[in-house]
């Protein structure tokens with residue numbers, strides 16, 4: 001195995017693209033090193049992305065945010081403007097692992113590892129985030145909900161890297177939230193995760209909503225029917241009940257030691273509803 | 287192929303050779319004889335290998351040695367100042383916050399990272415901050431009390 005730590009994106013792409021064997025980018029290493037040590041992956045080349053300045057910066061762009069793919073969870077949590085605009089995305093990222101894991105884990109890594117239960121992904125999907133991908137043929141933008149192809153599988157071609165996560169501008173009266181269900185209070189993998197982002201008009205009617213779920217299908221999923229149940233309402237009991245039913249109906253979960261299918265389907269509705277209540281509260285107060 | 291890495295460890299400039307797949311924990315323990323950091327799990331779950339990397343608390347079992355080039359690392363070996371123990375170390379001893387001691391260096395490094403940024407954490411904050419440090423002996427309560435009383439002493443000093 002070789003290790004390289006280039007200082008430019010071009011150099012990183014060239015290295016990854018030019019490697020004849022298996023090449024892996026490295027961000028925080030909290031998935032990759034576990035897999036390396038378990039012998040689950042045996043790369044010929046590891047390319048550390050953390051010395052590329054663009055990958056480490058959070059920038060306010062056109063009213064939204066551009067978050068370098070290797071920015072850590074701890075850094076996101078320390079960014080007051082980002083936290084104010086996108087509390088749901090930040091709280092989802094901060095749920096990843098312990099303090100130690102937060103010191104390293106990145107949004108890019110969480111997304112590219114492509115676990116169905118990755119915590120930040122439903123929050124990014126609800127937020128209508130898109131990632132900037134750089135590769136040998138230049139750059140392209142991919143909506144987060146189209147990025148993951150299956151468990152451990154992404155849409156990245158050889159030599160491609162996620163450079164940044166782009167969060168759109170936030171209008172007034174907008175709020176987002178992410179909740180996950182785990183049997184303990186810390187350090188566990190989601191049984192269900194739910195992200196909701198919505199916007200209200202001046203009269204408190206929901207004009208825009210997105211609902212996404214994690215750990216209930218082979219990939220995190222966007223659930224338009226759940227969003228539709230909220231749009232045009234003021235988030236009343238009836239709307240919340242219908243949105244919870246739509247969330248449950250969209251689940252295609254597996255049975256595993258963390259939960260049965262039936263349990264996950266039920267809990268997905270409950271989590272989506274509670275996340276919507278928090279997002280509504282946040283939207284009303286700004 | 288092994289490579290030469292230069293880093294600052296506990297304030298000293300240190301050069302070491304390491305293989306690309308070697309972790310920072312392996313480098314510290316096997317190459318630099320800094321055996322205070324422990325390997326409990328090797329998968330980021332137990333925190334026994336906790337060190338500071340450029341001012342951030344991390345699991346050194348999930349850092350490659352080669353990543354340390356030019357970085358600043360602090361380990362448990364740098365905690366006491368040579369003459370006396372750090373208040374956290376003293377309170378751990380005085381309050382029996384350890385039994386076998388395997389988890390202790392990790393808890394101390396992690397607790398110091400907390401008190402350096404928040405001198406007055408609540409008990410809940412201490413428990414959440416330390417959720418990535420596992421202890422099979424003490425039941426955690428004495429550890430949490432030791433951190434809180436060390437914090438109180440440090441605020442008065």
Ligand SMILES: Cc1cc2nc3c(=O)[nH]c(=O)nc-3n(C[C@H](O)[C@H](O)[C@H](O)COP(=O)(O)OP(=O)(O)OC[C@H]3O[C@@H](n4cnc5c(N)ncnc54)[C@H](O)[C@@H]3O)c2cc1C
Pocket residue numbers: 024025026027028029030031032033034049069070095096097098101104105106107108109110111112113117118119120156160161162163187188189190329330331
């Ligand atoms: C103890 C522990 C607890 C955890 N708890 C949680 C949890 O609660 N929730 C959760 O969702 N996850 C959890 N994880 C998993 C992991 O921490 C997260 O998925 C994290 O976000 C991964 O980010 P990273 O920067 O460490 O990625 P890395 O390990 O560096 O990379 C992950 C994968 O993505 C690829 N990659 C990384 N960055 C890029 C990029 N920019 N472009 C292209 N490919 C890239 C790598 O090649 C690798 O395949 C936990 C892990 C541990 C060890």
Ligand code: FES
Pocket residue numbers: 324325326327328329330331332333334335336345346347348
């Ligand atoms: S040895 Fe690193 S976390 Fe357990």
Ligand code: FES
Pocket residue numbers: 383384385386387388389390420421422423424
């Ligand atoms: S004192 Fe034995 S593991 Fe903590």
